[in-house]
Amino acid sequence: MTKTIPAYQRIKNAILDNIHSGKWQAGKAISTEMALAKEFGVSRMTVNRALKELSEERVLERRQGSGTFVAQQQFNHTFVEVRNIAQDLKSANRDYQAQVVSKRAITANMLDDELRRKFGIETAEALSAHSKNDDVANSAGATVLYEVKIIHFADGQPIQFEERWVDAKKVPEFIEQDFSVVNTSDYLIAKSPLERGSYTIRALAAPEEIATFLKIAPQSPTLVLRRQTYSAGQVVTFVKMWHAGDRYQFSGEL
Known part of the structure; x- marks a missing residue:
């Protein structure tokens, strides 16, 4: 039987899709926890987990009292050396x-x-x-x-x-x-x-x-x-x- 992807992971995927598509650009604020909870029909705790993990992965930056923003990331160099x-x-x-x-x-x-x-x-x-x-x-x-x-x-x-x-x-x-x-x-x-x-x-x-x-x-x-x-x-x-x-x-x- 196929397992459904957890709600927090679906939220992470949606946020990442918005970033990669250019809808949410570096340095700009994303939707609020309340708005994301309403959009996905989940609790704010579930949204918080998704945002917390993306912050730990340095994709998002959470600013107390201001909201959550797309982190400024400069991929001018390859950080991983992959030999082939x-x-x-x-x-x-x-x-x-x-x-x-x-x-x-x-x-x-x-x-x-x-x-x-x-x-x-x-x-x-x-x-x-x-x-x-x-x-x-x-x-x-x-x-x-x-x-x-x-x-x-x-x-x-x-x-x-x-x-x-x-x-x-x-x-x-x-x-x-x-x-x-x-x-x-x-x-x-x-x-x-x-x-x-x-x-x-x-x-x-x-x-x-x-x-x-x-x-x-x-x-x-x-x-x-x-x-x-x-x-x-x-x-x-x-x-x-x-x-x-x-x-x-x-x-x-x-």
Whole structure:
């Protein structure tokens, strides 16, 4: 059974949408707690939680006696350094190539639970159920994410399989790029500078589809990096990078 996104998260998402669309600009006041509570049909306590979390994420600034304002944020530089496999291979003087397996637009009713949680997106059915606005209900089937799948090669041998999802509102021209030439990470950093991110690395047995792309036997060991990165308080991209276990290693300096 599909879980409904909590009311405070819906309020956060709506505020962030207004900021990203330009309706609420940096330094300007947003709607009052009372107005937001009335708009969403919730208590002021619920609204307060949404505003508190966005303030802690440095998206909003709460001024006692004055109201809540969009924080002044200067994204002139990328705050998160995201290395990509193209950089690593070229630095190691290895020949690098990328092959795009597929690109597609995804609507809310196509999302699985993981992607819906990552991006804070409700299903088309959920949007229609709690919305009294016909325009909102009708837009529930609109594109919300872009998906690309890419095989990365080192000296002609597949070394990484990338599955990436990108917020379509924040990077509307993403799907139009030729990612056999343009690197996904480089493009996203240029279009939507990142403020923070998180990642995990796990050893997993390769499912049949992944094994085919990496040209390894099914159930062979792989290293899977899962990473999500944020811009202005929202997840802009989530990626799974599958690496053939005997061809790749993660390394760095402490």
